[in-house]
Amino acid sequence: MRFQYVLSEIGQGLRRNVTMVVAVVLVTFVSLTFVGAAALLQMQIGKLQDDWYGKVEVSVFLCPQGSTEAGCSSGEATQQQIDALSALMKSPDVAPLVEKVQFESKAEAFKEFQARYPDGYNGTQLTQDDMQASFRIKLKDPSRYQVVADVVTGRPGVEYVQDERRIFDSLFLALNRASYLSAGLAAVMLLAAVLLTTTTIRLSAMSRRRETGIMRLVGASNWFVHLPFMLEGRSPPCWARASRSAACGWR
Amino acid sequence: MIRFDDVTKVYARGARPALDRVSVDIERGEFVFIVGASGSGKSTFLHLILREERPTGGRVYVAGRDLSRLSSWKVPQLRRGIGVVFQDFRLLPNKTVFDNVAFALQVIGEQRHTIRLRVPEVLELVGLDGKEKRLPEELSGGEQQRVAIARAMVNRPPILLADEPTGNLDPTTSLGITRLLDRIHRNGTTVVMATHDDEMVDELRKRVIELKTGEVVRDESRGAYGSERIA
Known part of the structure; x- marks a missing residue:
C-alpha cells in the first residue's frame, strides 16, 4: 500500500512539474555527455601517447x-x-x-x-x-x-x-584542450542540473505543503513524508543517465 | 491521559511566555474546553500535546509518555494516537471525501482492506454516508468540518484535539459539530478543544480551563464560557 502510494505521489509530482522534469533530463543528459566525452578523450589521449611514443x-x-x-x-x-x-x-x-x-x-x-x-x-x-x-x-x-x-x-x-614526439605535441595539446573544455562545460551543466533538481524538489514540496502538513499530523513517518520528493527529484537525472548510456551504447 | 507539569513555553528570548507555569491533569475520557482570548496560549497548549513544540520549562505527559524525552523518530507514533481538527478544515481539495479520509490511513501504511472497511464506518459516524465521491468544494462548511473530523477519527485515536473547530461555521452548523464531538466523546475518546464558541461551551457544560496571558485562571468542571455566568 505504502509503495503504491509513494509511486502514485511520484507520478503526480512529475506530471505537475513536467516542464521542469524535461529541463532536468535534458541538462543532465547534455552534461553527462560532456563528462563522457571528456573521459573518453582523456583515455584516448593516454592510449595514443602510449602507442605513438613507444614507436617514436x-x-x-x-x-x-x-x-x-x-x-x-x-x-x-x-x-x-x-x-x-x-x-x-x-x-x-x-x-x-x-x-x-x-x-x-x-x-x-x-x-x-x-x-x-x-x-x-x-x-x-x-x-x-x-x-x-x-x-x-x-x-x-x-x-x-x-x-x-x-x-x-x-x-x-x-x-x-x-x-619525434614534438610532431605529436600540437595534436595532443589540441586534444587535451578539447577534453578540458568538455570537462569544464560538463561541470557547469552538472551544476545547472543540481540546481534544477533542487528547485524541482523545493517546488514540489511547496506545492504539497498542505499535504505534507497533514501527513505529519496524522503520524506519517519522516522518511515517508520525504521519500516521494527525494525520489521525484532523483528520477529525472536517472532517466538522463539511462538515456545517455543508451545513446553511448553502454550497459 | 494528558498532564502538564509546571509547563512554561517562551517562543522568543525576552518575550512574554505563551504558557506560564501551567499544571493541568486531563483524565482518560474527559471532555475539556480550553477557553481564553486570542494570544492567551490555547493553541500553544495543543501544539505541546502534539509535540509540535517543546516546553521551555516543565514536562508534558501524554498517555504516560514524557514528551520532553520523546525522540523525534517516535513522534509519528505519538501522533497516530491523537486526532486533530482545525478551524480551516485542512482538506485536500483535489481528493474526494473518501480519499481525504483514506489519506490518513494510507500514509501510515494501513492495508487496503482496512481502509475500505474503516472509511465508510467513520463517514457514517459523522453523518456523511453517501457523499464519499464529493470533492470538498462541493460541500458546505459544516460538511467539510465533518470530513476533517472523520479524517481525525479514522485511525481510532484515544485523544481528539480540536483547535477552534466551529470558528468558520454559522451557529446552527456549529451546534451540529458540537453534538458530533460530544457523541465521539461519549464513545470513549478524550476530547480537548480550544474554542471561542461560548454557545458550544454553554451547551455542553463540560470541564473548562480558562487561560489568560499564558496562565490558568480558571479550571472548572461543568463550566460555562465566561466565569460571570457561573452563578
Missing part, C-alpha cells in the same frame, strides 16, 4: 657537407666524432636511459630515401652526399628526452637533435 625515436643528426650550423663549422662529421658519440651513448649518463641505439650512415639513409621516394623528391634527384648520417635512439622512457638531448647537443659533429 630521438634522432641525432650529424653534420653533413656544407652545413651552416654553429656546431658544424669544421665540416662533415668525422669517423672520430662518430666514434666519440657512439661511446657517449654507452656512457653511464646516457646508457641507463637508452633502450636501443642505431647508427644510420649516409648510404643507409640514401637507401631508405630511395625506397620512400623512388621517383625523386619534388622533382629533384638527390645523391648519397645530400643525405646525413644520424643516430636513432629509442629511449626506455620517452619523456626523458631532454636529458639525452642536453648531453648530446653541442658535441662536435652533431648538427641538431630531434625528438
Whole structure:
C-alpha cells in the first residue's frame, strides 16, 4: 500500500512539474555527455601517447657537407666524432636511459630515401652526399628526452637533435584542450542540473505543503513524508543517465 | 491521559511566555474546553500535546509518555494516537471525501482492506454516508468540518484535539459539530478543544480551563464560557 502510494505521489509530482522534469533530463543528459566525452578523450589521449611514443625515436643528426650550423663549422662529421658519440651513448649518463641505439650512415639513409621516394623528391634527384648520417635512439622512457638531448647537443659533429614526439605535441595539446573544455562545460551543466533538481524538489514540496502538513499530523513517518520528493527529484537525472548510456551504447 | 507539569513555553528570548507555569491533569475520557482570548496560549497548549513544540520549562505527559524525552523518530507514533481538527478544515481539495479520509490511513501504511472497511464506518459516524465521491468544494462548511473530523477519527485515536473547530461555521452548523464531538466523546475518546464558541461551551457544560496571558485562571468542571455566568 505504502509503495503504491509513494509511486502514485511520484507520478503526480512529475506530471505537475513536467516542464521542469524535461529541463532536468535534458541538462543532465547534455552534461553527462560532456563528462563522457571528456573521459573518453582523456583515455584516448593516454592510449595514443602510449602507442605513438613507444614507436617514436630521438634522432641525432650529424653534420653533413656544407652545413651552416654553429656546431658544424669544421665540416662533415668525422669517423672520430662518430666514434666519440657512439661511446657517449654507452656512457653511464646516457646508457641507463637508452633502450636501443642505431647508427644510420649516409648510404643507409640514401637507401631508405630511395625506397620512400623512388621517383625523386619534388622533382629533384638527390645523391648519397645530400643525405646525413644520424643516430636513432629509442629511449626506455620517452619523456626523458631532454636529458639525452642536453648531453648530446653541442658535441662536435652533431648538427641538431630531434625528438619525434614534438610532431605529436600540437595534436595532443589540441586534444587535451578539447577534453578540458568538455570537462569544464560538463561541470557547469552538472551544476545547472543540481540546481534544477533542487528547485524541482523545493517546488514540489511547496506545492504539497498542505499535504505534507497533514501527513505529519496524522503520524506519517519522516522518511515517508520525504521519500516521494527525494525520489521525484532523483528520477529525472536517472532517466538522463539511462538515456545517455543508451545513446553511448553502454550497459 | 494528558498532564502538564509546571509547563512554561517562551517562543522568543525576552518575550512574554505563551504558557506560564501551567499544571493541568486531563483524565482518560474527559471532555475539556480550553477557553481564553486570542494570544492567551490555547493553541500553544495543543501544539505541546502534539509535540509540535517543546516546553521551555516543565514536562508534558501524554498517555504516560514524557514528551520532553520523546525522540523525534517516535513522534509519528505519538501522533497516530491523537486526532486533530482545525478551524480551516485542512482538506485536500483535489481528493474526494473518501480519499481525504483514506489519506490518513494510507500514509501510515494501513492495508487496503482496512481502509475500505474503516472509511465508510467513520463517514457514517459523522453523518456523511453517501457523499464519499464529493470533492470538498462541493460541500458546505459544516460538511467539510465533518470530513476533517472523520479524517481525525479514522485511525481510532484515544485523544481528539480540536483547535477552534466551529470558528468558520454559522451557529446552527456549529451546534451540529458540537453534538458530533460530544457523541465521539461519549464513545470513549478524550476530547480537548480550544474554542471561542461560548454557545458550544454553554451547551455542553463540560470541564473548562480558562487561560489568560499564558496562565490558568480558571479550571472548572461543568463550566460555562465566561466565569460571570457561573452563578
